Amino acid sequence: MRFSDSIVALSSGKLPAGVAVVRLSGSRTRFAVETIAGKSAPERTASLRKLRQTDGSLIDTGLVIFFAGPTSFTGEDVAEFQVHGGKAVVAALLQALTAIEGIRHAEPGEFTRRAFLNGKLDLVETEALADLINAETESQRRFALLNAGGAQSELYEGWRRQLIHARAMIEAEIDFADEDDIPGSVLEAVWSGMRKLSSDIATHIDGFHAGEIIREGFDVVILGAPNAGKSSLFNALAKREAAIVSDEPGTTRDLIEVALDLHGLKVRLTDTAGLREQAGTVEGIGIKRAKERAESADLIVLLQDMTIAPPDIELPEGARALRIGTKVDLLAEEEQGKEAEFDLVVSGRTGQGLDKLLERLGELAERAAASAGDLLPTRLRHMELLNEGKAFIERALSGTDLELQAEDLRLAGERLGRIVGAVDVEDLLDVIFSQFCIGK
Numbered sequence: 027m028r029f030s031d032s033i034v035a036l037s038s039g040k041l042p043a044g045v046a047v048v049r050l051s052g053s054r055t056r057f058a059v060e061t062i063a064g065k066s067a068p069e070r071t072a073s074l075r076k077l078r079q080t081d082g083s084l085i086d087t088g089l090v091i092f093f094a095g096p097t098s099f100t101g102e103d104v105a106e107f108q109v110h111g112g113k114a115v116v117a118a119l120l121q122a123l124t125a126i127e128g129i130r131h132a133e134p135g136e137f138t139r140r141a142f143l144n145g146k147l148d149l150v151e152t153e154a155l156a157d158l159i160n161a162e163t164e165s166q167r168r169f170a171l172l173n174a175g176g177a178q179s180e181l182y183e184g185w186r187r188q189l190i191h192a193r194a195m196i197e198a199e200i201d202f203a204d205e206d207d208i209p210g211s212v213l214e215a216v217w218s219g220m221r222k223l224s225s226d227i228a229t230h231i232d233g234f235h236a237g238e239i240i241r242e243g244f245d246v247v248i249l250g251a252p253n254a255g256k257s258s259l260f261n262a263l264a265k266r267e268a269a270i271v272s273d274e275p276g277t278t279r280d281l282i283e284v285a286l287d288l289h290g291l292k293v294r295l296t297d298t299a300g301l302r303e304q305a306g307t308v309e310g311i312g313i314k315r316a317k318e319r320a321e322s323a324d325l326i327v328l329l330q331d332m333t334i335a336p337p338d339i340e341l342p343e344g345a346r347a348l349r350i351g352t353k354v355d356l357l358a359e360e361e362q363g364k365e366a367e368f369d370l371v372v373s374g375r376t377g378q379g380l381d382k383l384l385e386r387l388g389e390l391a392e393r394a395a396a397s398a399g400d401l402l403p404t405r406l407r408h409m410e411l412l413n414e415g416k417a418f419i420e421r422a423l424s425g426t427d428l429e430l431q432a433e434d435l436r437l438a439g440e441r442l443g444r445i446v447g448a449v450d451v452e453d454l455l456d457v458i459f460s461q462f463c464i465g466k
């Protein structure tokens with residue numbers, strides 16, 4: 027595919043920085059390198075050059091790398107200028123490049139969009155590349171890298187090939203039905219293959235939440251009566267004073283969230299308003315939010331002040347909870363039998379039990395998350411298409427008319443093709459590429 031404009035952007039991060047990478051892609055690339063760097067640059071080799079404005083004045087001395095299309099990231103001619111990472115240096119270089127006819131600033135994700143349109147990446151790999159750039163934890167990085175390398179795409183392409191093969195077998199049966207040279211067992215094998223495929227897709231779909239835990243984080247909500255010590259524990263785990271602590275019951279009203287990295291997994295921890303019946307308007311809203319938030323949590327950490335009688339707190343049905351006794355530092359020696367009533371006891375004041383709690387949270391997150399090599403749907407977009415595809419396979423399986431059954435398998439394959447972008451996806455591209463930053 028040939029685009030009329032060449033595009034340029036700062037591809038490295040926030041300035042000032044040690045070094046900045048300015049990337050250029052498109053048919054004007056060779057000319058731009060000759061203009062700015064004085065002469066052409068050798069392919070895929072860094073050369074140190076004086077970079078100049080069109081009037082001959084020096085912008086910076088930097089490294090230039092040229093990648094000839096189609097064997098480049100975008101599939102077009104690409105050049106990179108690695109310059110000193112000053113704001114004015116980069117501004118002057120971008121100014122000089124965009125002053126060249128046919129070169130303009132890139133839009134967010136536009137380099138990757140060109141890579142996709144030139145067949146360098148499919149849609150699932152593109153989404154995984156966005157995840158890789160946003161990865162903050164080890165598990166996010168490994169998961170994204172696997173899919174950016176095409177593992178998830180290969181799974182879907184394999185399923186699509188099976189569907190195409192099954193259709194071919196059915197078409198042959200339709201065409202030669204009276205010739206008796208296609209044994210009946212061929213169709214039997216086709217349908218048993220489709221039953222297996224449908225169940226493989228179902229298993230794959232079931233893994234979505236495990237993948238979501240890697241991508242979005244394991245969702246832990248702290249609940250308890252007012253003054254139970256929720257915010258104190260929350261701050262101690264977050265290692266900063268993110269929430270206000272006071273001896274006044276009803277201090278916290280809004281949901282407050284921090285992200286922790288436990289065992290290489292993202293864990294989202296939310297502090298909430300203390301649950302009680304008698305509360306003012308604002309506190310009442312906070313309590314409603316706390317309850318709603320708890321409904322969708324992966325884990326509830328239920329806190330109870332060990333020095334007072336246990337309040338009556340109802341957890342959402344089917345919720346997984348850890349019961350934590352707080353303020354253990356205030357417990358008299360003769361009361362220590364109480365500890366047996368809890369999964370763990372802690373003190374936000376002395377720090378007792380915090381390491382154990384973090385360890386437990388990490389273990390539970392690990393258990394709920396997918397393991398590194400698992401292939402899972404990573405977007406609701408995939409889930410919708412997988413569900414639709416599976417429904418078509420099931421309709422084919424329960425059908426009786428070979429023509430209609432073959433058509434259902436075609437529709438199923440079309441849905442899988444939409445996931446990787448092998449069939450018309452024009453309508454999706456803007457959504458997907460807008461996830462990227464400029465320069466990618």
Ligand SMILES: Nc1nc2c(c(=O)[nH]1)N(C=O)[C@@H](CNc1ccc(C(=O)N[C@@H](CCC(=O)O)C(=O)O)cc1)CN2
Nearest residue numbers: 037047049091093096097098099100101104106146466
């Ligand atoms: N300086 C720099 N570092 C970078 C990138 C970049 O664009 N520039 N990348 C950008 O994201 C990543 C590396 N990804 C890349 C992927 C493909 C090609 C490429 O030239 N592909 C050709 C040739 C492949 C080959 O020779 O093996 C191709 O696919 O045809 C380059 C970088 C990470 N590091």
Ligand SMILES: Nc1nc2c(ncn2[C@@H]2O[C@H](COP(=O)(O)OP(=O)(O)OP(=O)(O)O)[C@@H](O)[C@H]2O)c(=O)[nH]1
Nearest residue numbers: 252253254255256257258276277278300353373374
């Ligand atoms: N001794 C002792 N005091 C604690 C401990 N944890 C909290 N406190 C005290 O208990 C009071 C309430 O603590 P918070 O952390 O604000 O309690 P909360 O559960 O967030 O309360 P609300 O936001 O009002 O629902 C404060 O005075 C804290 O200093 C603890 O482990 N030991």
Ligand SMILES: [Mg+2]
Nearest residue numbers: 256257277278
């Ligand atoms: Mg609080």
